[in-house]
Amino acid sequence: MTIATIAPAYTGLEIFWFLIIAVLWSGYFVLEGFDFGVGILLPVVGKTELDRRVMINTIGPVWDGNEVWLLVAGGATFAAFPDWYATLFSGFYLPLFLILAALIFRGVAFEFRAKRVMPQWKLAWDHAIFWGSLLPSILWGVAFANILRGTPIGPNGHYLGSFFNLLNIYSLLGGITTLLLFMLHGSVFLTLKTTGEIRERAQGVAKILAPAATVALLAFLAWTYANAHHAHDTGIVPPFVPILAIAAVAGVGWLLREKLEGWAFVANAVALVGLVATIFLNLYPRVMVSSISPIYNLTIGNAASAPYTLKVMTIVALIFTPLVLVYQGWSYWVFRARVRRPGDPVEAVVDVTTPDSPATEATVAGAVVSGPTDDDGGAP
Amino acid sequence: MTLLLSRWQFGITTVFHFIFVPLTIGLALLLAIMQTAAYRSRGDAAKQAKWEQMTIFWRRLFLINFAIGVVTGIVQEFQFGMNWSEYSRYVGSVFGAPLAVEALLAFFLESTFLGIWMFGKGRVSARVHLASIWLVSIGTMLSAYFILAANAWMQHPVGYKIDGNRAIMTNFWAVMTNSTLISSFLHVFTAALVTAAMLMLGISAWHLRRTQKAGEKPHPVFSASAKLALIVGVVAVVATMFFGDNQARLMEKQQPMKMAAAEAVYNTQDGASFSLLTIGNLSGDPIFQIRIPHALSVLSDNSWDGSVQGINQIQAAETAKYGKGSYVPVLWVTYWTFRIMVGCGILMFLGLAWGMVLLYRRKLDTSKWFLRLAVPALLLPFLANASGWIFTEMGRQPWVVYGLLKTAQGVSPIGTGYVVASLVGFTAIYTILAVIDFGLMARYAKLDPDSVDEHGQEKSTGGDGSADDASADLGSDSEHHDDRTPALIY
Numbered sequence: 021m022t023i024a025t026i027a028p029a030y031t032g033l034e035i036f037w038f039l040i041i042a043v044l045w046s047g048y049f050v051l052e053g054f055d056f057g058v059g060i061l062l063p064v065v066g067k068t069e070l071d072r073r074v075m076i077n078t079i080g081p082v083w084d085g086n087e088v089w090l091l092v093a094g095g096a097t098f099a100a101f102p103d104w105y106a107t108l109f110s111g112f113y114l115p116l117f118l119i120l121a122a123l124i125f126r127g128v129a130f131e132f133r134a135k136r137v138m139p140q141w142k143l144a145w146d147h148a149i150f151w152g153s154l155l156p157s158i159l160w161g162v163a164f165a166n167i168l169r170g171t172p173i174g175p176n177g178h179y180l181g182s183f184f185n186l187l188n189i190y191s192l193l194g195g196i197t198t199l200l201l202f203m204l205h206g207s208v209f210l211t212l213k214t215t216g217e218i219r220e221r222a223q224g225v226a227k228i229l230a231p232a233a234t235v236a237l238l239a240f241l242a243w244t245y246a247n248a249h250h251a252h253d254t255g256i257v258p259p260f261v262p263i264l265a266i267a268a269v270a271g272v273g274w275l276l277r278e279k280l281e282g283w284a285f286v287a288n289a290v291a292l293v294g295l296v297a298t299i300f301l302n303l304y305p306r307v308m309v310s311s312i313s314p315i316y317n318l319t320i321g322n323a324a325s326a327p328y329t330l331k332v333m334t335i336v337a338l339i340f341t342p343l344v345l346v347y348q349g350w351s352y353w354v355f356r357a358r359v360r361r362p363g364d365p366v367e368a369v370v371d372v373t374t375p376d377s378p379a380t381e382a383t384v385a386g387a388v389v390s391g392p393t394d395d396d397g398g399a400p
Numbered sequence: 401m402t403l404l405l406s407r408w409q410f411g412i413t414t415v416f417h418f419i420f421v422p423l424t425i426g427l428a429l430l431l432a433i434m435q436t437a438a439y440r441s442r443g444d445a446a447k448q449a450k451w452e453q454m455t456i457f458w459r460r461l462f463l464i465n466f467a468i469g470v471v472t473g474i475v476q477e478f479q480f481g482m483n484w485s486e487y488s489r490y491v492g493s494v495f496g497a498p499l500a501v502e503a504l505l506a507f508f509l510e511s512t513f514l515g516i517w518m519f520g521k522g523r524v525s526a527r528v529h530l531a532s533i534w535l536v537s538i539g540t541m542l543s544a545y546f547i548l549a550a551n552a553w554m555q556h557p558v559g560y561k562i563d564g565n566r567a568i569m570t571n572f573w574a575v576m577t578n579s580t581l582i583s584s585f586l587h588v589f590t591a592a593l594v595t596a597a598m599l600m601l602g603i604s605a606w607h608l609r610r611t612q613k614a615g616e617k618p619h620p621v622f623s624a625s626a627k628l629a630l631i632v633g634v635v636a637v638v639a640t641m642f643f644g645d646n647q648a649r650l651m652e653k654q655q656p657m658k659m660a661a662a663e664a665v666y667n668t669q670d671g672a673s674f675s676l677l678t679i680g681n682l683s684g685d686p687i688f689q690i691r692i693p694h695a696l697s698v699l700s701d702n703s704w705d706g707s708v709q710g711i712n713q714i715q716a717a718e719t720a721k722y723g724k725g726s727y728v729p730v731l732w733v734t735y736w737t738f739r740i741m742v743g744c745g746i747l748m749f750l751g752l753a754w755g756m757v758l759l760y761r762r763k764l765d766t767s768k769w770f771l772r773l774a775v776p777a778l779l780l781p782f783l784a785n786a787s788g789w790i791f792t793e794m795g796r797q798p799w800v801v802y803g804l805l806k807t808a809q810g811v812s813p814i815g816t817g818y819v820v821a822s823l824v825g826f827t828a829i830y831t832i833l834a835v836i837d838f839g840l841m842a843r844y845a846k847l848d849p850d851s852v853d854e855h856g857q858e859k860s861t862g863g864d865g866s867a868d869d870a871s872a873d874l875g876s877d878s879e880h881h882d883d884r885t886p887a888l889i890y
Contacts (some may be wrong), residue, residue, distance in 0.1 A: 080519060082515055084470065084515060085511040087474070088503060088508050091474065091507050092500065092504050095477060095499040098488065098492055098495075099492065099493075100496070100500075102489050102492020103489055105488055108481065109478055109485070110483030110485035113812075113814055113818045114818055117482070117821070117825060121472060121829060122473070123471065125829075127467060128467045128468060128471055128836075130467075131466075132467065132840065135844070177485075179814075258824035259669065314572045325493040326498065326563070328568070329493045329494070329497055333501075334501075336504065344504065354516060355515075357523075
């Protein structure tokens with residue numbers, strides 16, 4: 021009844037690489053998610069130029085490393101599933117162009133902002149950071165929703181639709197969901213990494229965003245789940261994954277009120293991983309769904325690279341991924357301190373004061389380092 | 401039309417990216433050397449201060465340049481899928497692997513340790529801080545190696561078999577040790593060092609000439625930078641020429657058409673002369689031409705009367721092998737880009753050798769014409785890099801993977817309108833970035849190192865007269881109560 025049962029055209033290696041790519045996107049959402057969030061909140065939380073500088077400094081040393089998760093996801097898809105890579109990026113041409121343009125301006129903005137002292141100069145780059153963070157935050161959600169919903173893919177993996185096939189209510193809901201989750205992620209990150217007024221403002225924003233993100237995620241995952249059975253090939257859609265994701269983001273608001281900000285960050289990371297996991301579990305064993313006919317679906321079988329390539333890549337990944345996780349985790353540890361404005365008292369940090377105040381900082385570093393996606397078990 | 405526009409987009413993106421990348425690779429290594437010198441001269445305050453000031457001065461230019469290299473690199477990672485989907489399907493098993501490995505091994509290393517290097521001073525030990533710039537430098541080299549592995553496979557496919565309508569990797573080691581790869585990596589890496597050295601020399605020369613005209617003593621930062629640039633530059637330029645020559649010999653065997661097209665040699669000749677320049681028609685009926693007898697045979701075959709294959713003979717051979725069609729690239733492009741590349745290389749060699757003589761005679765700081773000419777000469781490596789890259793890619797046409805897949809077969813089946821939009825968009829973005837980058841580079845290159853504080857920020861007296869930046873030193877609450885974050889970069 022399904023393609024998969026007629027011809028089990030895939031092996032453990034292909035399943036492994038499907039999993040790796042899911043992990044890479046989870047890592048990307050968890051890590052770049054908060055630096056996108058900080059970028060979007062720049063005009064909201066940052067009242068003055070100095071505020072915005074403090075905010076940018078919280079992500080300064082790490083955003084570039086976070087973005088590499090995207091590049092690795094892209095490269096891994098190319099090597100492991102060339103047809104997925106080819107169909108996805110040629111089919112979703114315009115959104116990808118917009119994402120690339122946004123990431124270009126955003127990336128140079130971080131570097132160039134402080135190079136001149138003129139306020140207009142800084143303001144222009146603040147705009148670049150805002151839009152450069154906002155657009156991809158929406159478009160990644162739109163893209164993944166469309167991958168799952170199905171797009172007009174015909175023979176040979178050729179995308180037969182237009183840009184407008186990508187605009188539909190389900191995918192826009194996906195975009196709003198990732199946007200709100202990333203903004204929430206960024207605001208919780210800011211409460212962990214700043215002091216004084218900026219921190220208070222970030223807390224305030226987070227408390228507003230938490231319920232909004234919960235509603236969006238609930239709606240998106242409910243819709244996804246409702247569609248899952250009729251759209252799915254093999255029926256592996258364990259309901260606990262989306263439920264866990266929704267529960268995690270629903271808990272963020274409560275954790276914030278309890279001043280358990282480190283845990284709030286972890287909870288939001290769990291929600292993001294749960295979102296990616298739900299999407300990938302629904303996709304499996306497909307990688308892109310054709311809305312024309314299931315026979316045109318790209319699957320981990322028909323989109324995969326040669327087994328030899330997958331073996332080589334597996335060896336390379338097993339050797340180097342732990343190493344990368346260790347040093348990237350270590351860099352978060354190095355920059356675990358809060359960033360504050362010059363005038364603000366050092367004691368501001370004591371505000372964090374919660375039952376587990378000293379642990380909070382450690383939790384932050386630990387959360388980012390050993391978030392559910394990168395399992396190196398905490399900072400070295 | 402989609403094909404033509406996609407080719408333009410790829411070419412513009414790659415050439416634009418390649419303005420910044422060689423400089424990043426070269427300057428990262430030079431900065432690692434400078435910072436090592438500073439680290440090793442602890443105990444000698446004056447010496448240490450000089451090396452530290454040098455590191456800070458060049459580091460700002462490095463970071464401005466690095467940013468654009470990174471963001472244009474993101475486009476590189478995705479444009480194969482966007483515009484060359486059929487190519488991606490065909491080569492993914494072989495070509496995708498080095499790309500993925502590049503991201504995993506090189507990009508993480510570069511970006512993470514660049515973060516440590518930019519912001520970590522005072523948070524990590526001086527030793528770890530020094531190690532981080534070396535790791536950035538190693539990251540840039542690894543990145544070059546892996547991306548050239550992918551490109552070398554397009555020039556000279558190895559370690560694969562054809563399975564149905566795909567190329568399938570059969571030997572990863574063969575792909576990673578492709579003779580074309582090793583030869584082109586050495587050529588590109590040494591050219592990157594020449595690029596960084598010429599930039600350093602040009603900017604230092606501008607400052608030395610400025611102090612000379614004002615009757616001031618030369619600034620030690622620029623005397624030392626000019627010296628370092630000359631020594632590295634002269635060694636690197638000789639190496640670039642050597643490896644380039646090596647590459648040409650390989651090319652004669654692996655891609656004879658490209659070599660013939662570089663020379664516009666129409667018919668196979670023994671003892672072929674090297675055409676220095678041609679005015680008029682390249683097709684053998686020139687108005688004016690300068691040729692060096694036997695030089696081409698010597699260059700490509702190492703022998704006085706060696707045989708050089710001609711375009712007509714190769715065309716006939718390739719038609720027999722691959723079927724009907726033209727296998728000749730656009731000759732005026734290959735002919736002239738090759739000449740511009742080699743010509744710039746020779747000029748740089750002469751200039752750097754002249755500088756070495758001045759340096760040896762201790763007349764570098766007082767020379768007039770050398771310092772004057774070194775400033776515009778910093779454009780030479782960029783011109784050479786761009787033309788070299790255009791030559792190697794255009795010379796492979798009509799193939800995208802030599803002998804396996806033609807460029808026209810690789811293009812994405814997407815509407816022309818999309819490509820028009822992205823081509824216009826990317827070109828506009830690159831133009832804006834180029835203007836901003838050159839403006840910033842020029843501005844920061846002209847700064848007096850003494851008016852810049854240790855964070856590489858202008859002191860309030862130096863910049864636009866605003867105390868805004870300097871006063872706003874951001875604090876941080878680390879357990880060391882380190883009040884001064886070197887985080888002013890933003």
